[in-house]
Amino acid sequence: MTASFFQFSLDGLKNYLVQHGCNADQARLLFNWHYKKNKVTPCEINGLSTKTKEVVNSYLNFNLPLIDQIQTSEDRTVKFLFSFQDGKKVETVIIPFNQKYTVCLSSQVGCAMNCSFCYTGTQGLTRSLKTEEIIGQFLAAQTWLTLNRPHDNRILNVVFxxxxxPLHNFDNVKTAVEILISQHGLSLADHKITISTSGYLPGLLRWKDEMPSVNIALSLHSPVDEKRSQLIPINKKYPLKDVIPLIEQFPQGKKRFVTYEYLLIHDFNDSEEDALQTAQLLVGTKAFMNLIPFNPFPGTKWKRPSTERIQKFFEIIESFKIPVTIRTTKGDKILAACGQLNSL
Ligand code: SF4
Incomplete structure (x- = not known):
């Protein structure tokens, strides 16, 4: 049985090679070749020793997830259903902007958090993804773009x-991030990567010391614990009073801030009072707010607010000088928007 090349950070690959009698420096050559040049034929790499070639050929594989289904929408969003070796499936979405793409990666098959507005949350957790399955989504999407849209094929942003x-699968997500930002790996800028969390405190407690310096987004959705718990049940165990002060301690650079995602739901959390309380909670922090009008999915009881209510909410937040945007919904016709993903 072979190990996946895509499970290793650069340091992880160095250790692996040393354990197999190779020189650690060869890891850099392999990383450059496979991630930068997107090749899978180690015998062609200049400077690779015979021993390393032998180890790569005998012990490593470069398998990517298979594309089970593809849906494209008029706005050029593409939703992939990827299938892994054990037959489990996840969805991955690439979203176009200015001739480039953002890829939205999955970190688990299903999810244990059971958020009431989320299609995935209705399915429960099947299992967490391995590092190679997370990186595999990126590479398989990139390969598809290169073949099908050769003139605008660059993925420059990654959102989990x-x-x-993601923080319920901390170790695999962390290694995937290390590969994404490694200058010998996929070379993405760290401020172009965002990990979104429901506020899973055990993961947040590890973040400060262990996670590379990427952006964090918190699903806020309500400043009121009673309401937030109806949307995000783990709020009962890890309330905002514990989560927000912790997140605000994370190192933040010039281009880095905490994004607070706010799903606007008709007649639930979209009132002027909700907006005022939210602004009071976040004023003075390094917050950036992203308002997301709810995307309905089959069987949900929640509805999308009117454009006027969305606009009013926006204006109240803005009046507190908190940077805020209303997210344009892309891909909602193919159920590729936030909270709409499925693994069936
Ligand atoms: S919103 Fe995110 S954390 Fe909540 S159930 Fe859906 S996938 Fe899980």
Whole structure:
């Protein structure tokens, strides 16, 4: 049985090679070749020793997830259903902006958090994804773009907002991030990567010391614990009073701030009072707010607010000088928008 090349951070690959009698420096050559040049034929790499070639050929594989289904929407959003070796499936979405793409990666098959507004949350957790399955989504999407849209094929942003709670799969997500930002790996800028969490405190407690310096987004959805718990049940165990002060301690650079995601739901959390309380909670923090009008999915009881209510909410937040945007919904016709992903 072979190990996946895509499970290793650069340091992890160095250790693996040393354990197999190779020189650790060869890891960098392999990383450059496979991630930067997107090749899978180690015998062609200049400077690779015979021993390393032998180890790569005998012990490593470069398998990517298979594309089970593809849906494209008029706005050029693409939703993939990827299938892994054990037959489990996740969805991954690429979203176009200015001739480039953001990829929305899944971190788990299903999710244990059971958020009431989320299609994935209705399915429960099947299992967490391995590092190679997370990186595999990126590479398989990139490969598809190169073949099908050769003139606008660059993925420059990564958001962990697909299926799963990324911090409930901390180690695999962290290694995937290390590969994404490694200058010998996929070379993405760290401020172009955002991990979105429901506020899973055990993961947040590890973040400060262990996670590379990428952006964090918190699903806020209500400043009132009673309401937030109806949407995000783990709020009962990990309330905002514990989560927000912790997140605000994370190192923040010039281009880095905490994004607070706020799903606007008709007649539930979209009133002027809700907006005022939210602004009072966040004023003075390094917050950036993202308002997301709810995307209905089959069987949900929640509805999308009117444009006027969305606008009023926006204006109240803005009047507190908190930077705020209303997220344009892309891909909602193919159920590729936030909270709509499925793994069936
Ligand atoms: S919103 Fe995120 S954390 Fe909540 S159930 Fe859905 S996938 Fe899980």
């Amino acid at each position: 907002m697909g299926q799963g709670e």
